[in-house]
Amino acid sequence: MTNPILPLPEALLSGVDAAQFTPGLYLVATPIGNAADITLRALALLRRADLVACEDSRVTGPLLQRYGIKAHLLPYHEHNAAKVRPQLIEKLQGGAVVALVSDAGTPLINDPGYKLVKDCIAAGLHVTALPGASAVPTALCLSGLPSDRFLFAGFPPPKSAARRSWLAELKSVPATLVLLESAQRLADSLADMAAMLGAQREAAVARELTKKFEEVRRGGLGELAAHYAEHGPPKGEVTLVIGPPPAAAAPSDADLDAALAEAMARLPLRQAVDEVATLLGLSRKPVYARALELRDDGED
Structure with a gap:
């Protein structure tokens, strides 16, 4: 008809x-x-x-x-x-x-x-x-993942080795990722994403957007990779949305001391404090106070 x-x-x-x-x-x-x-x-x-x-x-x-x-x-x-x-x-x-x-x-x-x-x-x-x-904002909105900051990265490389190197560059981007992928490569691509980005990292596979059989499947990258490995390639165009990386754990006191010791061995105190505070995402004041304690202990 x-x-x-x-x-x-x-x-x-x-x-x-x-x-x-x-x-x-x-x-x-x-x-x-x-x-x-x-x-x-x-x-x-x-x-x-x-x-x-x-x-x-x-x-x-x-x-x-x-x-x-x-x-x-x-x-x-x-x-x-x-x-x-x-x-x-x-x-x-x-x-x-x-x-x-x-x-x-x-x-x-x-x-x-x-x-x-x-x-x-x-x-x-x-x-x-x-x-x-546009499939990019449509899939992003339907994914249920953070939409205040996102990166559209296009198609991943078709070969696994190149794809893993490409994913390594995106791993720490502090934003939701939106990708396109062919249905035939989806399972293999998701498996590489689970390996490189983390199997538990939240994601959504959107297909047939705005059509009668529109579908958005949500879950961890590992779960999604297993689903499509078992059930085969989906029908229709695919847009993949991957949530931002989890927030890094707060550095421990040991991490702070080690970073300060290394920085203070090659930089003046104030420069070492600035570098470590930026590196570890900490407020400068407590880092400076700890640096003074370490310096004084070293002079005893």
């Missing part, structure tokens, strides 16, 4: 002034699953655009057709970007309104477009974004 055409009601678009779309490049977010997750402004722009640069016309075409939009589509992806980019710049310099869309979600978020935007800015061309759907 084909999707019905949903023409754009003029009443709904009455608040979107077509005149606002001056010549330039427009980064237009498209749905990540549910076709209804597109803004009125995005639809109006796509109808007005002289050219729509897209990853795959077989994906963008049906979306536009669903809303009764006829547009000139030009494929723009990582394999033809070097050739097509100058053509787009020429169109923009000639006064065209050009929309850039990815297959799903917000352009440039792990999708082509960064170099085009950079070249447009360098050429003094108008660039703006029409915000909308």
